[in-house]
Amino acid sequence: IIVQGQANETVEHVMKCPQAEARATWMEAIGELRNWMEKNESEPEMTVTICSTLEAWGNSQALPSNQTWTRALQLAMAEQDRIGWRSFLDGFQSTRFRGIQDVYFKSNSLRKSSLKWKSDLQNRIWRIPWHMWSHRNHVLHQNGTAIHQEESQAIDSEIQLEYDWNRQHFLAHHTRREFSKFYNRLF
Numbered sequence: 494i495i496v497q498g499q500a501n502e503t504v505e506h507v508m509k510c511p512q513a514e515a516r517a518t519w520m521e522a523i524g525e526l527r528n529w530m531e532k533n534e535s536e537p538e539m540t541v542t543i544c545s546t547l548e549a550w551g552n553s554q555a556l557p558s559n560q561t562w563t564r565a566l567q568l569a570m571a572e573q574d575r576i577g578w579r580s581f582l583d584g585f586q587s588t589r590f591r592g593i594q595d596v597y598f599k600s601n602s603l604r605k606s607s608l609k610w611k612s613d614l615q616n617r618i619w620r621i622p623w624h625m626w627s628h629r630n631h632v633l634h635q636n637g638t639a640i641h642q643e644e645s646q647a648i649d650s651e652i653q654l655e656y657d658w659n660r661q662h663f664l665a666h667h668t669r670r671e672f673s674k675f676y677n678r679l680f
Contacts, residue, residue, distance in 0.1 A: 504579075504622075505579060507622075507625050507626060507629045508551060508579070508582070508622065508625055509550075509551055509552070509553055510625075510629070511553075512632075514628065514632070515625070515628055515629070515632075516551075516552065518624055518625060518628040519548075519551040519552070519621075519624075519625065520548065520551075521624070522620065522621040522624040522625070523544055523547050523548050523551070523621065525617075525620065526543075526544060526547070526617050526618065526620075526621065527540060527544040529613075529614075529617045530543070530544070530614070530617075533610065533613065533614075534597075534598075534601075534603060534605070535594060535597075535610070535614070536593050536594055536596075536597035538562065538563065538566055539566055539569075539590065539593050539594070539597075542557070542559070542562065542566060542570065543590075545557050546570070546573075546578065547578065547581075547621070550578040550579075556574070556578070558570075563593075565589065565592065565593050565596070566593060568589055569587045569589035569590050569592075569593060570587075572587040572589055573586060573587045573590075581618070582618060582619075582621055582622055584615055584618070584619070586615075586618075590611070590614075591607050591608070591610075591611045592607075594607045594610050594611070595607035598610075
């Protein structure tokens with residue numbers, strides 16, 4: 494999918510854009526996910542693994558692989574690697590993650606639902622692309638950016654031409670001066 498009319502404006506590019514502010518936005522979003530997972534008593538090893546994998550994926554680095562992970566986590570990660578981490582952000586995740594969380598809740602006598610946890614986790618995961626798209630839109634649409642500077646200059650030129658023409662042809666001589674003051678305040 495190409496977005497914003499630019500050849501490199503793919504969803505993947507927005508998620509992995511190497512621009513420093515985009516990388517900082519990515520890391521902040523992953524930090525928010527990590528904080529949420531910790532606060533909501535997510536299985537600790539899974540929390541670290543998911544967040545470090547997302548950090549690596551977003552920064553186009555090699556994904557972590559750890560033989561010290563539990564067998565259940567190894568299977569979940571292998572399955573997610575096959576599904577894809579871009580798909581993870583879209584909601585296509587290994588069902589094994591919920592199973593790991595369910596075991597963790599039960600082994601710690603926590604009376605919590607792994608289904609509710611998974612639903613809440615997905616809502617948190619969807620915030621990551623939301624942050625990235627918000628950042629990208631800010632970059633594209635803020636005043637003074639290169640993309641909109643030309644458009645803004647073209648509009649200002651059209652306004653100037655329209656103003657000059659109308660001032661000469663439609664305004665009475667005594668109102669031209671007042672209109673000029675107003676125009677100068679605008680520009």
